[in-house]
Amino acid sequence: MIHHDPLYKDTPLILSVSGVDKSFDGFKAINDLNFYLEEGELRTVIGPNGAGKSTFMDILTGRTKPDCGSVVFHDSDGHDYNLAKLREFEINRLGIGRKFQTPSIYKSHTVYDNLVLSLDRPRGAFQSLIYRESPDDREIIHDVLKTIRLSDRKQDLAGSLSHGQKQWLEIGMLLAQNPRILLIDEPAAGMSDEESERTGELLLSLEKKHSLIVIEHDMEFIRQIARKVTVLHQGHVLKDGAFDKVKSDPEVIEVYLGRQGEKSATT
Amino acid sequence: MDPALVAFLMRIISRTFNTKLLTGILLIQCALCHFVVGQVESANWHSVFHGLILADGDEETFVKDLEVFGDPGISDLYEAWRTGDVYSFEQDREKIALRQMSSSSWIKISTGEAIELSSSDLESMSKLRASRGVRRMMKSLIDTLGLKAEDPIVRQESAMKLGLSQNSEFLPALRSRLEIETNKNVQTSIHEALAISLLANGSPEEILQSVETLGDLKSVPGRDFVQKLYDTEIESDRSESALSQASINTISKIEAYIGRVEFIGNFFRGLSLGSVLLIVSFGLAITFGLMGIINMAHGEFVAIGGYTTYLVQTWFISIWGIDSYAFGWYFVISLPISFAVAAVIGLGLEKSVIRFLYRRPLESLLCTWGLSMIMQQGFRLIFGAANVQVNNPAWLLGNLSVGGFNMSYTRLFIMAIAVVVVILTWLLLRKTNLGLHIRAVMQNRDMASSLGIPVNKVNSMTFALGCGLAAVGGSVLSQIGNVGPSMGQAYIVDCFMVVVIGSVGNLLGAGISAMGIGSIDQFLQPSLGPVMGKITVFFLIIIFLQWRPGGLFPTRSRSLED
Amino acid sequence: MEAWRIVSYSFKKPRRLTGINWMYLSDNKKEIGLFLMIGVLLMLIPGMNAWGPDSGVFAVSSFQVSLWGKYLTYAVLAMSLNLLWGYTGLLCLCQSLFFALGGYMMGMHLMLMIGERGAYQNVLPDFMVFLGYTELPTHWVPFYSFWFSSVAVLCVPGLVALVFGFLAFRSRIKGVYFSILTQALTYAACLLFFRNDFTFGGNNGFTDFKDVLGLDLNLASTQRILFILSVLLLLLAYVITSGLLATKFGKIQQAIRDSENRVSFSGYSTTSFKLIIFTLSAMIAGAAGALYVPQVGIINPSEMTPAKSLDVVVWVAVGGRGTKWGPVIGAIVVNLLKSFATRAYPDSWFIILGMLFVIVVLFLPDGIVGLYHKIRSKFPQKASLKAITA
Known part of the structure; x- marks a missing residue:
């Protein structure tokens, strides 16, 4: 109650x-x-x-x-x-999505992949195995990239971003989860x-x-x-x-x- | 204080202090006293026995006189007399008895002094034999001789022996000794012996009484006799008789007691195994907690301790010899030396390799594994692949018996060392400047560094401390296990478990889990065997971690990535 | 962890996630070229043995065929560890246990195939006769079937990994704790297999195998077949690893290595991902062990000691963890070095190995492959083996 x-x-x-x-x-x-x-x-x-x-x-x-x-x-x-x-x-x-105090991102993945992994899609092990990127997914990611101003760095490794950019990327990962x-x-x-x-x-x-x-x-x-x-x-x-x-x-x-x-x- | 404990302490003190180093006046005085007293006393029974041997018709009075004495020498001499090693000889026109010790050495029976004999003397000697009558009189005297011995433990053993024989002939001797016996333990033994003997020789009332006495005394040797009695009762359909009821009662009492003793025994062995684990895993817990270093070479530092003890022992033997009093000291001396040797080697490793690995536990695990391989092979090249022999000093041999339960001095000493290690470590961490620094670095290395604490120096010291503790553990292990190139490997897995269960870096946790794992291991071993016991302990640990993943005292970190 | 530096050599060209696609190799011409080249080169060994000269530089003895066959199974073992340690960040110290379990399962079948040709001329394996067994223990009976044994080779290590992994991952045991516990598991299992009454031959394990599927194991032709099977297993393990890494599953696997919490706060059950990879890796190791046993001719508990598990870690570290060919290179290089050093300097082999370990961890965190890339990036000339890490 x-x-x-x-x-x-x-x-x-x-x-x-x-x-x-x-x-x-x-x-x-x-x-x-x-x-x-x-x-x-x-x-x-x-x-x-x-x-x-x-x-x-x-x-x-x-x-x-x-x-x-x-x-x-x-x-x-x-x-x-x-x-x-x-x-x-x-x-x-x-x-319910959470952004941590210290940026928590996948530093050996690209910025783009960081967002792909955060998308609100079926997240079981098998579904991950057969997952294919759809045009919709790409669109969402590009929108998020634009919002967090990392469009030009999407193929860089997340580990190479500055601290502020990492914070933004993590917020972006949250947004991708919707x-x-x-x-x-x-x-x-x-x-x-x-x-x-x-x-x-x-x-x-x-x-x-x-x-x-x-x-x-x-x-x-x-x-x-x-x-x-x-x-x-x-x-x-x-x-x-x-x-x-x-x-x-x-x-x-x-x-x-x-x-x-x-x-x-x-x- | 328990008299047995006092005896143990006295023994340690006398054994350790009775060295060449202390050959002072005191020692000489003691020796003199002992010599004089011993002489007077032995002269007494010697002269009586001498009289008996040469007696002519009045043997009975001599035997009566001899009954006063309890010296084991009497039985020895009687045996010689009986087997024909005693001769009569005329010296200065007086007939004396001699005992042949070997083909050419003789002693005077009346004084126990050696005597030089010429070949002509030998011809004039004639062999003396105990007569049948004397032998009959002497038999019970010799059998009950132990009851009169000076050492109470000999008296206890002798009483039990007489009782277990269930021979009614000894009952009077036991009873008469009981009247004059003053030692409580011996009194108990005589009661127990009497009861066991009466089970076979007593009247029905006495038997019933004895069964009850045995139950009250929790007599382990009496258990089988009572069982036998009970079996005959059942066979003759008297299961309701008072005797069979009393027997059941007594058997269950004794069995409960045996169970208790076994429990204490397991517990004791568990604690002593736990003590070794504790000393070794303290070092591990400190290095991991402070530096985030998983030291896989920790086991090799244990081996360094073992080998240092071995070297110290060899050194003592070569200087003082293995039978000297000084040799008894080697183990005590080797503890601080082991600590120092391992600490210096640890310091060298820290400065050269380990310092690159701070806060990288996985890398440190791999790197120290490499070091461990190098060190193990080093031991093999220096000391050979086989185990080396490390002897226990004499004062650690034997058992302390408390309430029917034996605790070996070695294991007691190990536990004492563990307590000392815990206290010293605690004092070091809590009461010294270094300890303050160590705790500061443990909690927050960056903050400690910015407060001017020499973090690098603290790291080196801590690593050295951890290695030193491992070596103390190894030195202790040398007393209960083998010293060989891979001796550390046998314990390292257990020690890692201790650290994981106790929460990494938490000394209290390490202490509790060391004792816990040690005890559980020892409790499981009798029923499951050592291998299955170990495996069961491992699965218990896995299950424990399901319940408390962070160990006993988990530290809560606020940062996300541990 | 510095692992991400390695991966920085890849992803110069964006690659989209397309789900499982075993043909994905064709995306990268260089990689498929290298893959085929290695396959062909390895096939040369049995080829030379069968049809090559009997002496001279190009002669390959049967001994060398089985020796290299052994190295290849070690390479697969290293790859299975790499899947866990290199790509998922789980330093597992029970890989040798899975390998040996696979070996034991195959060994049981081989023991039963000896039949009455053993020393005691009894249908029971020799060690059972020696220990006074009168009939075959029930759990041995199905191993008369080769196919049952082959399934057990995969399933038994897989099941052990599944159960242990479930307990470990469920209670969030990770990092060093995971390593310590897996080491303890190996130790416990090793003690168990050393026991005579565990029905697996105790100390001596299984040996004196005669034949498998009617092929005499002492014949060079059988050894060649086993070698070819090892090569195929190696290539299969490679395809599985690369195929997996190209999917979202593989990316999550690497994400777990970097930030496990973020992965679970993105809605993935890290427990099940880790469990699947752990089990898969155990099965690959088991398959490698099954091919190891008939080529080496013996399996005993010393193959599953904690020290052996750490050996596998050395191979991966030396070759380069988190790289596709690194573990293979590492396994072969270290074992070649070992067979050379144990003959040339028998006393100092462990010292050499230990030094290698210390040096690799301190100065070459990315192993030989990392060293290669470091040198290449110093002399930026023509592009070539970039595919190795792609």
């Missing part, structure tokens, strides 16, 4: 996380976490180091199993899936100002078509993309709401933004 947050009663939810605990060797990384995501929403998750952001992502993608609580994905056909019971690749096939929820961990890390601004634009353009959860540290970047912000603290949701409201909340300032936050809040 899923209890929807009364606030969102009228809007379709795509993800409900309720009452989740997770501890490692006695340390409570996630503590009674409740989190709801609407269809097509772009949500930014912030929080100080050790707030449990990465563990939260791990739980959503099946990398870590929660000790208790439920993590439910509401599919468009009305089915509910308990993500805590599924394995990583099954969760991914439901349409997932319903994108989980994006620090997309702007290691990017130049210009690159990170373009990343922000890209994420904004994905809103509505996909649901997004973005974890970020960079305040400038958050200011650019933030719609609704969730602040995690000690594995628990401290506050959520509009960015402006959250950043001026005294509790948030105390645990996370500190003095620096005060300053940025007044400017």
Whole structure:
């Protein structure tokens, strides 16, 4: 039985996380976490180091199993899936894609092949054996290549790309999957100002078509993309709401933004 | 403290300190004391026996006098008398008895001193034989001689021997000894002996009583006798009798006790095997945890320890000889030497090869495998392909017996060394500067480096430490196993398992899993045999990893690619 | 891992994924040329033995035919490891176990074919008579059939790999842990086969084979046939490897090597991919072992020691892992070196091998093939053997 947050009663939810605990060797990384995501929403998750952001992502993608609580994905056909019971690749096939903090790509494959392998096609072992590229597939890949600005490097090995380009390639791999929820961990890390601004634009353009959860540290970047912000603290949701409201909340300032936050809040 | 343990410690202390190095006044004094006391005492029984041999009609009084003594020399002399090695001889017009030790050496029976005889003396001697009457009187004296011996263990053994013979003749001797016996252990043995003997010789009440006593004493030798008694009861359709009930009771008590002893035995052997695994895999866990190096040549460092022990032994023999007190020290000395030799060789390897392999575990596995082949062949070229002989020092031979269960001193000593190694390693890691650096590098090498910790130096030291520990393990192994070119190979697979189960780089985990694998291995071996035991352990490990893939204490890394 | 550097020599020309296509070789004229050339060159050995001169430089003795036949089965073994280690990143240390299992399965058939011509003139194999068996153990009976044995050659190693792989991959054992566990598996199996009561001949294993399918194994013509079969197996293994690598399956295989997590977060069950490759590789190794036994004439547990498995790793590393012909080159070069060194310097062979290992790992991570490319890229002249790694 899923209890929807009364606030969102009228809007379709795509993800409900309720009452989740997770501890490692006695340390409570996630503590009674409740989190709801609407269809097509772009949500930014912030929080100080050790707030449990990465563990939260791990739980959503099946990398870590929660000790208790439920993590439910509401599919468009009305089915509910308990993500805590599924394995990583099954969760991914439901349409939940993840971009890691450090770029995770296939460095000995070409940029093009990286995208081919990420396409949302039958992914069983036998199907992979008989897979043939269709004109459709090629079109999708070329679109993605254009979006992530790597068209002219499609036949280069991914290992030879710059750090920023690798980040982009990984986002591109996510796009090729065409997932319903994108989980994006620090997309702007290691990017130049210009690159990170373009990343922000890209994420904004994905809103509505996909649901997004973005974890970020960079305040400038958050200011650019933030719609609704969730602040995690000690594995628990401290506050959520509009960015402006959250950043001026005294509790948030105390645990996370500190003095620096005060300053940025007044400017 | 357990008296047996005290005895063990005393023995180690006396054996190790009683060397040429300590030939001080104390030692001379002791020797003198012993000499004087021994002389007085032995003179006593010697003169009584002398009187008995030359007695004429009053043998009975001499035999009575002799009953006071418990010296094993009495039985020896009696045997000589009986077989005709005792002669009478007239010296200074006095008749004395002599004993022929060999064709040309003679001793005076009255004092035990040697005596020079001329050829004319030999002709005047006549052979003396014990008469039939004396032999009858002496028989029970000789049989129960052990009951009066000085050493309580001899008294215990003698009592059991008398009891197991189930000869009613010995009952009075046992009973009279029980009255004056003060040693608790000997008292127990005499009770046990009496009970066993009474099973055959006692009245029905006494038999019932004895069966119960044997059950209370958990007498392992008594088990078969009680079983026999029970079988006769069943055969004669008296399965309901009090005796058969008591027998069942006693048998089950004894069997439970035997089971317990076997359990402790397996446990003990498991712990000692675990101790070896522990010492060796500590080194492995440290090198992998700190440097990400899977050292396949670790087994060869174990062999270095074994060979160093061998060399130290050879060196001791050539200087002091194998029977000297000093030889007893060689093993103790070889432990730190093994550590040092292996650490220096390890340091050399680290500087020349290993440092290129940090954080590349698969490459390190292959490269160190190459090193392992080179080292093994090196051993063969230097020491030959066959195993070399490493002897146990005398003070490690024998068993410590606690509650009917024997623990060999060698294995106890190994466990003690493991405890020392664990404590020293812990102190090194927790209380020294080097340890602090090692832990810092283990957790985050880049951060440690940027904080000014000399990472390269720490790496070298750690690798040397790991190799040194392996060699200590090898030195210890030389006492319970073979020393040969491939001695390390037999243990290396087990040690890898220990490290995997204990979570790589986690010392506590390595300790627990070493003890666990050692014990399970020893528990399975009696029923499955060594090979099937090992294979079963391997499959248990696979199953364990299904349940806890990261081992006992998995480290959680935040980075994606481990 | 530096493996991607190797592959950078390929993919100069885009190639589309077209599913399984055994004719894909025709895409690349040079590669198919090399493939055929190697096939023809190898066939020269039995040809020279049959029709060539009896003495002189071109004489090929029957001993050399079976010696090279042995090398070829080793080469196939190396290729099977390369499929795992070179292309999937799984350093498997039980490849020699699969090889020996294949060998044992064929050996069982060969033992039964001896019949009453053994030393004890009993229908039972000699070692069974010696150990006091009165009848054939049940699991031996089907091995009277050659075809059953041939199927077992593939299925038994495959089944072992399937079960062990399932347990290992399911609990996410990878990297060094996988290597250590596979080494332990080999060790355990080796101990088991050393036992007399395991009904596989204990220490001595199987030997004194007489004939197979009615062909006398001591005849040169039979050895030639076995040699040709080995060449065919080698070429087949090559086609399977290349064919697989050209499909999306092969690309995922290499992707697992680079970033296993990304693969599973792209919706692929890495467990089943790894399991399939592990099983396939075990079957190829088993087939190689089955051809090894009749050519060498003996199989015993020393063929499945952990040390033998690491030998295979040396061959692949020396030749160049993650390259198509590297393992073949490595297996042949190291074994030639071995047969030379064990005769010339019997005492120092292990030292030479060990040094080779250390040097290759430290200075030649891509082996001989990598060295070739390094030299070629220093002297960019005419294009030639690029096909080797394509």
